[in-house]
Amino acid sequence: MSVGVPELQSLADSVVEQAKPGEHIEAYVSRGGETSVRVYEGELEHFVSAQSEGVGIRIIKDGRTGFAYAGTLEPSAIAEVLAEARDNIQFGTVDQWAGLAEPDGVAQIPQKFWDEELANYPTDKKIEITKELEKLTLAADSRVRAEQSNYEDGWAETAVSTTTGIRESGRGNSCYVSVATLADDGDEAQTGFGFSVGDSPKEFDLKKAAREAADRATRLLGATKPASKSVTIILDPYVTSQFVSILSSALNGENLAKGRSLFADRLNEQVADPRFTLVDDPTNELAYTATDIDGEGLAARRNILIENGVLKKFVHSSYSARRMNTKSTGNATRGGFSGGPGVGCLAMQVQPGNKTQAELIAAIDDGVLIQDVSGMHSGVNTISGDFSTGASGIVIKNGTLGAPIREFTIASTLQKMLLNILDLGNDIDWLPMRAVGLSLVISDVMMSGS
Amino acid sequence: MTKTQTVEPLVAPDVLERVLAKGRSTGADFSEIYIEDKRSTSAGLDDGKVEQVTSGRDRGAGIRVVSGETTGFAHTSDLSERGLLAAAQAAALAAKQGDGGVHKVQLGDVLRHSVNTVKLSPDVVEKSRKVELLKRVDAAARAVNASIVQVSAGYGDSRKRILIANSNGVFSADEQVRTLLRVSVVATGDGGMQTGYDSLGHTIGFEMFDENDVEELAIRAAKQAVTKLSARPAPSGAMPVVIKRGSGGVLFHEACGHGLEADLVGKSASVYRGKMGELVASPLVTLVDDGTMTAEWGAIGIDDEGHPSQRNTLIKDGVLTDYMWDYLRARKEGRAQSGNGRRQSYQHLPMVRMTNTFVLNGKEDPDDIVRDTKQGVYIAKLGGGQVDTASGDFVFGMAEAYLIENGEITEPLRESNLIGNGPEVLKDIDLLGNDFAMGNPGTCGKDGQGVPVGDGQPTLRVRSLTIGGTAA
Incomplete structure (x- = not known):
C-alpha cells in the first residue's frame, strides 16, 4: 500500500508471531472513523462522529479453519480472539485446499488513497456544504422538496500479516454528498436522488448533484x-x-x-x-x-x-x-x-x-x-x-x-x-x-x- | 453467592449519570447512552464441508444528545468512564446550542421487561452440537433427489445484553438471544440450475431445535429447487394472486409497513401521510405490529431507546389507526412512543422500525380461496422486497410459485418479481383466510441499518398484482 501504518502492522505481526507448530495464522486489524451530517429544512438534523476498531484472526491447522473477531484492539481482547479462533479449528472439516495466500511477486501499482485536505477539513464547512446542497436542490426546481441532504466522510487504516509472509498495511479516506428529493404527484410523490464524490470536498459538484436529484424526481411526475x-x-x-x-x-x-x-x-x-x-x-x-x-x-x-x-x-x-x-x-x-x-x-x-x-x-x-x-x-x-x-x-x-x-x-x-x-x-x-x-x-x- | 453476571449493569449507574450530565453540558435538552455487549457464534457448511466456525464479540456504547431539532451522536468501544465521557463530549459538541450549564441526572432502578424465555442459552451449548446440525441439514437435503448438486447451510446465534439510560430518567436493560438456521440448495436439470432456500429463526435459545425438525427444513428447501427444475417461465401482466399463509408478510412490510413509520410520514415521504382515520385498505385487513410476540424474530423486551415493546394496531378493519413511533418523532408530536425505536448496533442512531408485522385472520377456508380463483398465480414462498414509500410502488420476489388454473394449483413457475402500488394492493385484497401463520425470520434494511423483523398473514388473495415474468 502507498502509506504503511507501522503501529497496526506490528499489532498484526504480534498475533502472527504466536503461531504454534503446524498453525498458519492470518491477522487482520483495522480502525477508522466517520462523520455523517444530515440537514433538513435548513437545520442540522444530525451530526455523527464515530470511531471504531477491531481484529479478525483466522487460523488453519491440518486443513481445518477457525475464525474469531472482536470490535476492539485491547490487548486482552486480542488474546481472547486468538484463543477463540484456535478453539474453533477443531469443528471445521479437513479441506485439502484450505490455506493462506502466499506472496506471488506481482507488484502493486501505487495509487493515491489519502487526501490530507479531507483529513483536516473543518467540521463547520461540512455542515455548510450540506446546507448548500439542500438549498441548490430546492432552487433547481420549484416542484421539488428535499427529504434529506447528507455529507459523509470516513477514514480507515488496515493491516494484514500472515505466517506465509504477507505483510501489508495502509490507510485511505473518502467523502461524498447526497440528496434525496420528493416531487408531489397528487396523493403520491415521486422520488429522486443526486450525489457527488471527490477526494476532498473541494471536488464536489454540488450543482450537478442538485440538478440530477431534481430531474430524477420530476421526470416521473404523472x-x-x-x-x-x-x-x-x-x-x-x-x-x-x-x-x-x-x-x-x-x-x-x-x-x-x-x-x-x-x-x-x-x-x-x-x-x-x-x-x-x-x-x-x-x-x-x-x-x-x-x-x-x-x-x-x-x-x-x-x-x-x-x-x-x-x-x-x-x-x-x-x-x-x-x-x-x-x-x-x-x-x-x-x-x-x-x-x-x-x-x-x-x-x-x-x-x-x-x-x-x-x-x-x-x-x-x-x-x-x-x-x-x-x-x-x-x-x-x-x-x-x-x-x-x-x-x-x-x-x-x-x-x-x-x-x-x-x-x-x-x-x-x-x-x-x-x-x-x-x-x-x-x-x-x-x-x-x-x-x-x-x-x-x-x-x-x-x-x-x- | 448466586451468579449475578447477567443482572449486573454493564456500566455502574453513577458513571451513567455523569456521562448523561456531560451530554447535556453544551445546553442540549436530552442525552442518552446505549450500551451493548454481544457475543455471537456462527458456523457455515458448504460443498459438504464445515468451512469455518466464527466467534464474535461486539461491545461498545453510543451516546446521543438532542438539542431542539438537532441530534449529535458519537460511539466508542471504550466502556471506561474516560472513554464514555469523551464520547459524550463529542456528541454534545455536535449538538451544541449556545450556552452550557450544569445538569444533574438521577437514575432509579433498572427496568427489565422480558417477552422471551430462553431455556438453553446458546453460549452454554457446545459448538460441536451446532456444527452437527449443519451436517444433518446437508445430508437431509442431498437425500431428497439425485438432482441436488450443492447445499450450503449456516448456523448463527447471538446473545446481546443492552442497557439504555437517558436524561429523562429512563433506565432499562434487556438480554436478547437469537438462534438461526438457514439452508440454500442448488438442483440441476436439463434446463439449467434452480435454487431453493429456507430458514428458521427465533428469539429463543438452542431449545429451538427440540421444537423444530431441521431435516424438514432441509427437505423443504431441496424440494423447492427440484420443483423449479420443471418450472415454466412466469407470466407477465396483472392477474389475481393467492399468497399462502406465513409466506407473504413481506407484502405488508413493503406495501404499507414502511409507509407507516412516523419518521417518513413526518417528512411527507409516505403515501400514507395525512390518512389517519381513513379507509386505506380492504375492510378485511387488520394490521398489527407487535414487539411482544414471544419467540418471534422481531420480539424484543425493550426497544433500543429503553421503551418496553408493545402491541400496536396500525390498520383496523381497513382504517388507518396509527403510525409507528420512536422517541424523537413522538416528542415532536407530543404523544407516547410505541416501542418502535430500534438500531442495528451501538454504532447506529435509533429510528422508527417495525418489529413483528402481521395481518390478523379472516374467515375464509384457504382451500376455498384457491378454488374461487379461475386463473392466477399461487405463491408458496416469497423472497425479499423493496418499496419506495413516497410513491407507494413496491416489488417483492416469488421464490416458489405455481399457476392457478380453474381453481386448482397446477404448474410451477420460474422466479420473478411482482410489482404493485401499496394503497391499491391493500384495497385489492378480496379474500382473507382463517389459517394465520408467521413467516421466516427477516432482516429489514433502512437507511443503511439492518434489524431483525418478523411477519405473518393468513392465506389471502389480491385481486390484481403485476407478475414480472417473461411469458406473454
Whole structure:
C-alpha cells in the first residue's frame, strides 16, 4: 500500500508471531472513523462522529479453519480472539485446499488513497456544504422538496500479516454528498436522488448533484403504468452499473468450483454479444473501488473477464485458485475484520461504445429508457439466471423520448440479456459503486405492466 | 453467592449519570447512552464441508444528545468512564446550542421487561452440537433427489445484553438471544440450475431445535429447487394472486409497513401521510405490529431507546389507526412512543422500525380461496422486497410459485418479481383466510441499518398484482 501504518502492522505481526507448530495464522486489524451530517429544512438534523476498531484472526491447522473477531484492539481482547479462533479449528472439516495466500511477486501499482485536505477539513464547512446542497436542490426546481441532504466522510487504516509472509498495511479516506428529493404527484410523490464524490470536498459538484436529484424526481411526475409487451431497453448508466455488478457472482471462481456459476463450462465460449468486453481493473484510479491490494494482501491487478463477448477468465482468491488448479487473480474480497476473505470482482469496467445516450435513443423505434430498477436482490437469481426487476423510466417512440412510466417490471434471463446487447454508450460515469456506468441497449426484454 | 453476571449493569449507574450530565453540558435538552455487549457464534457448511466456525464479540456504547431539532451522536468501544465521557463530549459538541450549564441526572432502578424465555442459552451449548446440525441439514437435503448438486447451510446465534439510560430518567436493560438456521440448495436439470432456500429463526435459545425438525427444513428447501427444475417461465401482466399463509408478510412490510413509520410520514415521504382515520385498505385487513410476540424474530423486551415493546394496531378493519413511533418523532408530536425505536448496533442512531408485522385472520377456508380463483398465480414462498414509500410502488420476489388454473394449483413457475402500488394492493385484497401463520425470520434494511423483523398473514388473495415474468 502507498502509506504503511507501522503501529497496526506490528499489532498484526504480534498475533502472527504466536503461531504454534503446524498453525498458519492470518491477522487482520483495522480502525477508522466517520462523520455523517444530515440537514433538513435548513437545520442540522444530525451530526455523527464515530470511531471504531477491531481484529479478525483466522487460523488453519491440518486443513481445518477457525475464525474469531472482536470490535476492539485491547490487548486482552486480542488474546481472547486468538484463543477463540484456535478453539474453533477443531469443528471445521479437513479441506485439502484450505490455506493462506502466499506472496506471488506481482507488484502493486501505487495509487493515491489519502487526501490530507479531507483529513483536516473543518467540521463547520461540512455542515455548510450540506446546507448548500439542500438549498441548490430546492432552487433547481420549484416542484421539488428535499427529504434529506447528507455529507459523509470516513477514514480507515488496515493491516494484514500472515505466517506465509504477507505483510501489508495502509490507510485511505473518502467523502461524498447526497440528496434525496420528493416531487408531489397528487396523493403520491415521486422520488429522486443526486450525489457527488471527490477526494476532498473541494471536488464536489454540488450543482450537478442538485440538478440530477431534481430531474430524477420530476421526470416521473404523472407517470402511468404501461401495457405489457416485449421491448428494447436502454439502461441509464446508474442502472447499467447495478446490472454489471450482479455478474460478479457468476464470474466468481469459488462459485464456479462449487457449481454455482451460470458460466460453468463456458470458458472461451461466446456468452455475450461481441460488442461486450468486461474488465475487472482495481488498478484504475478513476474507479471508485480502486485498490492496490486484495482482501488477502496480494497485489490487485487488471483481469479481462469477457472479451468481445467471449468468456476469458473467472476471478479467484488463493483458496478458489488452489481448488481450480490455477493462480489467484488478486480477487479476494473482505468486508472488514469480522469475516474471512471471499471472492469477487473489485472494480468492473465495461469497454465503452462510441455513441452518446441521445444517439442511442435516436436509433430505437420502440423502447424504454430505464431510469431506475428495484428488487435486484429479490428478482435476480445469479445461479439460474432468471432476471426480473421493478422499473421506472421513459417511453421511447421513433427515436424520441416520450411519457414517463412506472410500476412495471422488466424480465429476461442474464444469459439472454448478455447476448442481446445491441449497443453501448460512450458516456462512462465513474459512479461510487463496484461497476462503472454507461448507457447499455438490450433488445427483446419483457416489460410487464397492466 | 448466586451468579449475578447477567443482572449486573454493564456500566455502574453513577458513571451513567455523569456521562448523561456531560451530554447535556453544551445546553442540549436530552442525552442518552446505549450500551451493548454481544457475543455471537456462527458456523457455515458448504460443498459438504464445515468451512469455518466464527466467534464474535461486539461491545461498545453510543451516546446521543438532542438539542431542539438537532441530534449529535458519537460511539466508542471504550466502556471506561474516560472513554464514555469523551464520547459524550463529542456528541454534545455536535449538538451544541449556545450556552452550557450544569445538569444533574438521577437514575432509579433498572427496568427489565422480558417477552422471551430462553431455556438453553446458546453460549452454554457446545459448538460441536451446532456444527452437527449443519451436517444433518446437508445430508437431509442431498437425500431428497439425485438432482441436488450443492447445499450450503449456516448456523448463527447471538446473545446481546443492552442497557439504555437517558436524561429523562429512563433506565432499562434487556438480554436478547437469537438462534438461526438457514439452508440454500442448488438442483440441476436439463434446463439449467434452480435454487431453493429456507430458514428458521427465533428469539429463543438452542431449545429451538427440540421444537423444530431441521431435516424438514432441509427437505423443504431441496424440494423447492427440484420443483423449479420443471418450472415454466412466469407470466407477465396483472392477474389475481393467492399468497399462502406465513409466506407473504413481506407484502405488508413493503406495501404499507414502511409507509407507516412516523419518521417518513413526518417528512411527507409516505403515501400514507395525512390518512389517519381513513379507509386505506380492504375492510378485511387488520394490521398489527407487535414487539411482544414471544419467540418471534422481531420480539424484543425493550426497544433500543429503553421503551418496553408493545402491541400496536396500525390498520383496523381497513382504517388507518396509527403510525409507528420512536422517541424523537413522538416528542415532536407530543404523544407516547410505541416501542418502535430500534438500531442495528451501538454504532447506529435509533429510528422508527417495525418489529413483528402481521395481518390478523379472516374467515375464509384457504382451500376455498384457491378454488374461487379461475386463473392466477399461487405463491408458496416469497423472497425479499423493496418499496419506495413516497410513491407507494413496491416489488417483492416469488421464490416458489405455481399457476392457478380453474381453481386448482397446477404448474410451477420460474422466479420473478411482482410489482404493485401499496394503497391499491391493500384495497385489492378480496379474500382473507382463517389459517394465520408467521413467516421466516427477516432482516429489514433502512437507511443503511439492518434489524431483525418478523411477519405473518393468513392465506389471502389480491385481486390484481403485476407478475414480472417473461411469458406473454
